Amino acid sequence: MNAPLRVSTPEAAPLDPLMPLAARLRRRERLSDDVALFTVTLEQPEMGGPTGANHQPGQFVMLSAPGVGEAPFCLCHAASTHEDGVELCIRRVGEVTARLFDLPEGALLGLRGPLGSGFEMDDLVGGDLLLIAGGMGMAPLRSVLQAALTRRREIDRLILIDGARTMADLIFWPELAALPADVERLFALDDPSGARVEPLITGHVGMALAQVALDPNRVKVALCGPPVMLEPVVRGLEARGVSAEDIFITFERRMSCGVGHCGHCAMGRRYVCVDGPVFSAAAARELGEGLR
Ligand SMILES: Cc1cc2nc3c(=O)[nH]c(=O)nc-3n(C[C@H](O)[C@H](O)[C@H](O)COP(=O)(O)OP(=O)(O)OC[C@H]3O[C@@H](n4cnc5c(N)ncnc54)[C@H](O)[C@@H]3O)c2cc1C
Numbered sequence: 001m002n003a004p005l006r007v008s009t010p011e012a013a014p015l016d017p018l019m020p021l022a023a024r025l026r027r028r029e030r031l032s033d034d035v036a037l038f039t040v041t042l043e044q045p046e047m048g049g050p051t052g053a054n055h056q057p058g059q060f061v062m063l064s065a066p067g068v069g070e071a072p073f074c075l076c077h078a079a080s081t082h083e084d085g086v087e088l089c090i091r092r093v094g095e096v097t098a099r100l101f102d103l104p105e106g107a108l109l110g111l112r113g114p115l116g117s118g119f120e121m122d123d124l125v126g127g128d129l130l131l132i133a134g135g136m137g138m139a140p141l142r143s144v145l146q147a148a149l150t151r152r153r154e155i156d157r158l159i160l161i162d163g164a165r166t167m168a169d170l171i172f173w174p175e176l177a178a179l180p181a182d183v184e185r186l187f188a189l190d191d192p193s194g195a196r197v198e199p200l201i202t203g204h205v206g207m208a209l210a211q212v213a214l215d216p217n218r219v220k221v222a223l224c225g226p227p228v229m230l231e232p233v234v235r236g237l238e239a240r241g242v243s244a245e246d247i248f249i250t251f252e253r254r255m256s257c258g259v260g261h262c263g264h265c266a267m268g269r270r271y272v273c274v275d276g277p278v279f280s281a282a283a284a285r286e287l288g289e290g291l292r
């Protein structure tokens with residue numbers, strides 16, 4: 001059933017965390033066949049809500065398409081680098097995302113957030129920082145990467161491993177290829193044909209990780225990728241002496257409210273929407289879900 005979009009108005013204070021704020025689709029830029037970068041601005045940022053300048057890397061928003069529904073999407077840029085609305089990197093998979101791809105630029109949307117607990121940058125700086133992304137995992141890790149670049153002097157080695165099936169699936173590759181020379185990087189493609197990034201290995205991110213020298217006592221890791229990737233990558237890091245306390249992972253669960261009310265996103269005794277989506281590997285394992 002198509003429900004009309006309800007949005008908060010200035011009279012509706014205090015802000016209801018379940019009530020989307022009116023927002024506008026400013027720009028939609030194709031990144032691949034089924035992924036695009038959306039820029040969305042609040043109609044009345046003075047009411048609160050995600051402005052693009054008030055979030056932590058790894059946090060997310062609930063974005064609603066009028067008459068269809070809403071879904072969670074991570075903020076894919078660092079707050080300090082973008083004050084002109086939020087950037088969301090969205091893959092077209094189902095009803096809500098299909099509608100978001102079909103709407104014209106300028107369309108009215110609903111936006112709630114910023115939500116959840118993201119990456120604590122203070123925990124990631126001070127030594128080496130390794131970012132490991134698989135597929136759409138680069139969306140949340142782009143915000144960590146941008147934040148890390150603003151604190152570059154507090155990080156010794158900044159290392160990025162980014163993997164995808166094909167070159168066409170490697171989102172954000174032009175800006176990753178143009179990173180400063182002191183950012184170590186290694187790309188992994190299952191199918192390397194037509195590759196336009198280097199250095200490159202043929203295979204998955206676990207294989208790329210095996211080629212990167214690490215000091216387990218200095219490195220902090222931010223990790224995001226498909227569930228099937230997480231376990232072997234964490235095991236691979238631990239086998240090299242990296243503590244599960246120093247590996248931070250963003251998890252996805254089906255969500256409804258996004259604010260800890262409905263229980264849809266339970267991971268063990270925690271809710272991914274408020275206690276996460278970022279958990280240390282140690283915490284995720286203790287919850288008995290997400291990691292073994
Ligand atoms: C915290 C968080 C951050 C997210 N960030 C992004 C992002 O930055 N970009 C992006 O494209 N997507 C992101 N997602 C996933 C996105 O919210 C879902 O794909 C959403 O369901 C799409 O809505 P839809 O109506 O288009 O598709 P749906 O009809 O809801 O789903 C399409 C298919 O995807 C499956 N699916 C949907 N969500 C999940 C899930 N969480 N886990 C496993 N399977 C699922 C469904 O079972 C179905 O088969 C995020 C999810 C979470 C929880």
Ligand code: FES
Pocket residue numbers: 254255256257258259260261262263264265266271272273274
């Ligand atoms: S989505 Fe409702 S409790 Fe997390």
